[in-house]
Amino acid sequence: MIAEVNQEECIGCESCPEFCPEVFRMEADGLAVAYTNPVPSEFEAAAQEAADGCPAHCIIIT
Numbered sequence: 007m008i009a010e011v012n013q014e015e016c017i018g019c020e021s022c023p024e025f026c027p028e029v030f031r032m033e034a035d036g037l038a039v040a041y042t043n044p045v046p047s048e049f050e051a052a053a054q055e056a057a058d059g060c061p062a063h064c065i066i067i068t
Contacts, residue, residue: 007050008068009040015064022065025056
C-alpha cells in the first residue's frame with residue numbers, strides 16, 4: 007500500500023496524523039505529508055481510516 011497526500015487540496019486540518027501518525031505528519035508549511043511508504047502492513051487499516059476521514063479528500067491510497 008502506498009499513501010500520498012495531494013498538497014494542492016490539503017487544508018491542513020491535522021486529522022491524518024491523528025488517525026495514523028506512523029504514516030502521516032504535518033510539515034512546516036502546515037500541510038500533511040505521507041512520510042512512510044510503502045505503508046507497513048500493521049498500519050494499513052489506520053492509513054485507510056485517515057484517508058476515509060480526510061475532510062478534503064486529498065489522501066490517495068493505492
